[in-house]
Amino acid sequence: MARKDSLVLMPTGGGKSLCYQVPALCNPGLVLVISPLIALMKDQVDQLLARKIPASYIHSGMNHVSIDRELERAAYGNVKLLFISPERLKSDLFQVRLAKMQVSLLAVDEAHCISQWGYDFRPAYQEIAEIKSVLPDVPIMALTATATDKVREDIVNFLELDQPKIFVSSFARKELSYSVLKESDKMRKMVDILSRVKGSTVIYSRSRKNTEVLAAFLKKRGFSTSAYHAGLSYKLRNERQKDWMQNKSRIMVSTNAFGMGIDKPDVRLVVHLDLPESLEEYYQEAGRAGRDGNKAYAVLLFQEADAINLMERFEKSTADTAFIREVYQGLANFFQIAVGQGEFHVFRFDIMEFARRFKFPATKTYHALRELEQEELIVLSSSLHDPSKVKFRVGRDRLYEFSREQPKFAELIKVLLRTYGGIIDDYSRVFEARLAKYLETNEKSVVELLKQLHQYELLFYTERSNLPSLTYLKERLHHANLKLDEKRIDVRRAQRRRNIEAMIEYAQNSEICRQRVLLKYFGEILEENCGCCDHCYGRHDKDLSKDKKLDATERIKKMLTEKEHKLEQIIASFPSSKKDKIVSLLRELLDEGILHLDGNDHIRWKG
Numbered sequence: 001m002a003r004k005d006s007l008v009l010m011p012t013g014g015g016k017s018l019c020y021q022v023p024a025l026c027n028p029g030l031v032l033v034i035s036p037l038i039a040l041m042k043d044q045v046d047q048l049l050a051r052k053i054p055a056s057y058i059h060s061g062m063n064h065v066s067i068d069r070e071l072e073r074a075a076y077g078n079v080k081l082l083f084i085s086p087e088r089l090k091s092d093l094f095q096v097r098l099a100k101m102q103v104s105l106l107a108v109d110e111a112h113c114i115s116q117w118g119y120d121f122r123p124a125y126q127e128i129a130e131i132k133s134v135l136p137d138v139p140i141m142a143l144t145a146t147a148t149d150k151v152r153e154d155i156v157n158f159l160e161l162d163q164p165k166i167f168v169s170s171f172a173r174k175e176l177s178y179s180v181l182k183e184s185d186k187m188r189k190m191v192d193i194l195s196r197v198k199g200s201t202v203i204y205s206r207s208r209k210n211t212e213v214l215a216a217f218l219k220k221r222g223f224s225t226s227a228y229h230a231g232l233s234y235k236l237r238n239e240r241q242k243d244w245m246q247n248k249s250r251i252m253v254s255t256n257a258f259g260m261g262i263d264k265p266d267v268r269l270v271v272h273l274d275l276p277e278s279l280e281e282y283y284q285e286a287g288r289a290g291r292d293g294n295k296a297y298a299v300l301l302f303q304e305a306d307a308i309n310l311m312e313r314f315e316k317s318t319a320d321t322a323f324i325r326e327v328y329q330g331l332a333n334f335f336q337i338a339v340g341q342g343e344f345h346v347f348r349f350d351i352m353e354f355a356r357r358f359k360f361p362a363t364k365t366y367h368a369l370r371e372l373e374q375e376e377l378i379v380l381s382s383s384l385h386d387p388s389k390v391k392f393r394v395g396r397d398r399l400y401e402f403s404r405e406q407p408k409f410a411e412l413i414k415v416l417l418r419t420y421g422g423i424i425d426d427y428s429r430v431f432e433a434r435l436a437k438y439l440e441t442n443e444k445s446v447v448e449l450l451k452q453l454h455q456y457e458l459l460f461y462t463e464r465s466n467l468p469s470l471t472y473l474k475e476r477l478h479h480a481n482l483k484l485d486e487k488r489i490d491v492r493r494a495q496r497r498r499n500i501e502a503m504i505e506y507a508q509n510s511e512i513c514r515q516r517v518l519l520k521y522f523g524e525i526l527e528e529n530c531g532c533c534d535h536c537y538g539r540h541d542k543d544l545s546k547d548k549k550l551d552a553t554e555r556i557k558k559m560l561t562e563k564e565h566k567l568e569q570i571i572a573s574f575p576s577s578k579k580d581k582i583v584s585l586l587r588e589l590l591d592e593g594i595l596h597l598d599g600n601d602h603i604r605w606k607g
Contacts, residue, residue: 001026005164007111007155008143011171012287016143017044020107024080025053029102033083035109036122038381041083047263048081057083059381064093064344065391071097086113086124087379087473089131091344098131103138106131108159111142112280115154116491120280123376129160145287146280149523171283171522172530175290178514179299179534180507186273186301187214191221194251197297199268200244201251204285206274208255214273215253228254230468256285265292272300275310278499279506279521300507307504314500316361318493319368321484327368328377329479330358331470342472349380349470369470371489377477381469388432388464390416390450392424393457402458411439412449432464510535552578552585560595560605567601 001023010016024031035041041057048055056070056079067088074082075097082101088094106128108114114125132138142155142164156164183189194201205211208229215227226240226249243249245264252258256276270289276282282300290296319327331337334354335347351369355362372378392399399417403410415438420428432450436443447463454461506517515530529536538545552574559565559573567586574582586603589595596604 003139005139005159005161006141007152007161007164007166008141009147009152009167009171010143010145010169011173012145012284012291014145014169016109016145019143020105020141021048021053021081023105027104029077029104030074030079031081031105031107032101032103033081033107033109034086034089034125034128035083036085036113036120036125037110038085040109041085043263045081045083053081054079055081055083058088058094059085066389068093068097075100077102085379086122086128087376087471089124089128095134098134103135106135106138106140108140108142110144111155111159112144112147112151114142114158115151116488116495121374121492121495123374124379126158129158132160146283146522148521152523168524171519171524172515172526173287173290174530175293175295176286177295177297177532178286178518178530179297180302180509180514181299181534182303183301184303186303187217189301190271190273191218193269193271193297193299194218194223197269199250200247200264200266201269201271202258202267202285202288203251203253203271203273204256204276205253206255210273211253211255215251218251218253223251224249225251225253228252228258230255230257256281263291264288266294267291268294268296270296270298272298275300275302275306275503275507277310277314277496277503279502279518280499282503282506283518283522302507304508307507310500310504313363314497317363317367319364319371321486321489323364324368324371324484324489325479325482326358327360327365328372328482330354330360331378332476334358337472337476339478340475343475344471344473346469346471349468351468371484371492374492375484375488376473377482379471379473381471388430388450389460389462390420390423390428390430391460392416393459395424399458402456409449409453412446412453415439549585552582553589556586556589556595557605557607560603564602564604567597567603570603 008016008019010019020031020033033044035044035057038057038059041059045055045057056073058067058070070079070082071094073079084094108125108128110120111125113120113122114128115121132140140159140161142159142161144151144155147155152166155161181189190203203214205214208231211227211229215225218225226244228237228240232240240249240252241258244252247266267289270286272282272285276285286298289298331354334357335342335345337345351366352362354360355365360368369378369380373380394402396417399413403413412435415435416423416430419435419438420430422428432443432446436446439446450459450461451463453459502521506514509517513526513529513535514533516526519526538548555573556570559570570586571579571582586595590597594606596606598604
């Protein structure tokens, strides 16, 4: 509000978005928000529009006409917050429109993407400062939930922040209990946790297939559960997310495709079945629990094999420059792009189909594409529902004439003109199912008619898609002219390895308070232990402390004084996290003759 540069560091759910939303409403003009993920932009814009706040977003998956329309709205003051991906800042179309906008603040969200030391480096972020030549007096606000000291330094330097005020909220989450439980049977342990911790839950797994298997496993055991991953249709993902948000479904089993931008305050439990690739990623995902300030739990179920598997996946997915070049050439063949063509062309992209066609390993292909993205040759956008769009290419007179020549199209043309105002001048979103209802036919027939009208060159028809998109940021190069910065690729690879090693070290640690480990990683010192993580609860101690041993002995004595019990009943009466220690105590009491065990496994107190 004071129109000065600032750096805002707040944990997930801490209120970063409000920091630029409130100034947008208080000041004239608009706030330009740079964000790396379409899903994040879409969620924020949907939430703002629901609150009657004019907002819009522009991303790499949009066509030229749609982008031009949204920029025009922003230039004429019909938008208070405009979200845009960093790659779009340099386009000629955006530069021309930007000069006409009244920008009150430039907000750079997920600002850690500016640093190659961050866990999600985006090269385009390092060029954001160039916009200052067009907006010389506009303050910049950089925001992130995860930034080490080195990343913070990069944010200030690359954005050329002028004596920024730095706001740091503590990354400590007093209401959140972090635990790493080393379990040979993760499924059994997970059912045990779900039975003890009630309330809304997210369970993360790295595999799409495993999310479905696990959801079915939990349903059979009476838990209200859904699976969520990018391979599902938009409609199904939307339905399952809505049911979970409204507490119609308690548990969401998901890949990391779920959660970005999800604002659900009453999540009580987040479980990770697999190791994420970085502590930043883990902190963000675990941090979706307990946003309402009430007690919540973040549990990582771990086996030593998980660490080996994660490192093996890293080694197998590492793409050398020769393979990256193969993938780049494969893209040109896949999309039929000639040398010198393709700049800012957007393509629907099924990565699995691409990998199958060229016999590329899928995971390695994904990382090769990420390298091409970080070399600023392409940009990948996550799966997003894109409705069908139609725009007539000819005027009403020609349409009327064509309707007389081809009567089977007459009713459809009439319905389009009557239902979608401005469809002759601009693209309109159309819904084939709704058109089919008007025409008393089926959706497949409507799609076929629209495709035929497209072939007759009477309209442009873009069929809806749930696939991710791939955008060429530069014209397609001949493979001989494709220059890859091998040193920079090696630096990124080394950083990815360090991130994985830090994650493994966190999982293997049982000597230090979890919250202290996480905070130290992000440059914050916690003077005292959190008191609520697995370390602080003593779950990794080999034996009970003297006081706890006395308490447990008294409890056992009370149980056996009241009535005779079987050995397993005594063990089951204590928390499962203390099972090994209670077994050790019972063995000690039996050896000392305080307890007696008969042949039927019944135990008696002898004293």
